[in-house]
Amino acid sequence: MTEHSRWNAGRELRVGARVMVRRHLQGGETSHLYTDVLGEVVGLEPLRVQPKSGSGAEVTIASEDIAVLKVLPPRPVLVRDIRALTWAAARGWPGTETEIVGGWMCRAGDSWSYRHGAAVPVQPWAVDTDLREVAAWYAARELPAWVELPRRLVAADQLLVDGSRLTSDAASAMEAAGSGELEVRTAALDALVPAEAAAGGGSSATTGALPPGARIELTDSPSDGFLAAYHGTAMHSRERVAPTLAAHTDGVRFAHLLIDGELAAIARGSLSAADSGPATLGISCVETTPAFRRRGLAKDVVIALAEWARGQGALSAHLHVFRRNSAGLALWSELGFAPHHRTLHAPIPPG
Structure with missing residues (x-):
């Protein structure tokens, strides 16, 4: 064509x-x-x-x-769109306790993931809040204080700490101590799921031509196999990671792709929205177990989650992928996820 x-x-x-x-x-x-x-x-x-x-x-x-x-060319992304998606994405990982502090959405859960402990700037005045207020919120819960810094929304050298803006050197040091830069990517669910596919939120779903002996199960909590397969949780106890992983605002599903009864691929999907607008599907924890890699199975669990979310009224999906993850970037491009904005997570400088 x-x-x-x-x-x-x-x-x-x-x-x-x-x-x-x-x-x-x-x-x-x-x-x-x-x-x-x-x-x-x-x-x-x-x-x-x-x-x-x-x-x-x-x-x-x-x-x-x-x-x-x-x-x-792609449609220009507006600052208000970045703020709305940042808010919705944070609500997809709400932790076990959430509170707005000076325009920052603070989330308590556990320190096993940078994503859970990062406060997110959801209001325009967040940049004028002294981050000692945010740090105090986390200190009261004996958690490390991190913040998310979406590009074009908040820059490290705009942050107010102890009554002063960070110097360029301090801002660079803060970012260097962080998670590394991520791309936030989005896709329309109609582009991920064939129009004729059945949409539903039952305990199982199919994505079309699965390998022989394969099936996909969607559950509302992660199985022990899921926690063992995901690299972020494999080293921790279920008691430590499951409550935060299963927390949600509008719905969550854990996709398990099994081949002849053996777990082959997993993914987490959560539904959330900003203060207005339709829910969006947040995709995370996508992993293929070692014996089943290089077969395209990650696509199957993602499409299964998209199918479920579309049945719940969601219109779009989003995800975070590290910019250093070339294989991940290639996968998401192949599935039609386009860059939306960049972001990173970083610790609040000590006083």
Whole structure:
């Protein structure tokens, strides 16, 4: 199909891409010879486009009817969109206790994951809050005090600590002590799940052509096998990690892909939203056990979670992936997850 376009500038035609398609009309459709469709690709072979308004019916376009196919650059991400997704993502990992402190969403759970202990800037005035208030909240719970710093939302040298903004050297040292930079990526659920797939929240789901002897189970708490397979929890007791892992605001499911009864792949999915807007699916803890790697099974558990979330009314999915994780970046690109913004987690400097 790309032979129809001279203006793609190297952009790939894939599910999730924004396109403008000029197509030939059939006799009797209208007096015009062509019409333009502007929207998002939801399927290939044949090309299927969801109009940009989201209210129009999906358009299927045969290859021979395409006159021009232009792949457009990604839609600009606004600061308010970053804040909304940051808030929703934090609510997908709420911990066992949550409180807003000076515009920061503080979460208590356990120190086994940087994600649980990081306070998130959910209000515009968070940047003017002295982080000693946030640190005191964590100290009262005997937890390390970390904050999340979404790019374009909050910069380390904007932070107020002990009544003063951090110097550039102190800001650099704070970031260097942190988790490393992550990409936050998003995808429309309709692009992940075939339109004809059944959506539901039962105890099991299928994703289409699974390997022989395979099945996927969705549960509302992680199994012992899940905790042993996930690298972040494998070294800790169930009592330590399960309460935080299973905490949620609008729903959570743990996907277990089993082949002949043996656990092959896992993933966690949580539903959450900012103060307004539809719920979004947060995908995390995606792991394939060593004996079953390089078979594409991670995609199956992700699609199973997307299927469940769409049945609950969610429209989109998001995830965090370390920028140093080249294999993860390639997987999410293949599934149609596009970059939204970057973020990192870092400890509040000691007083």
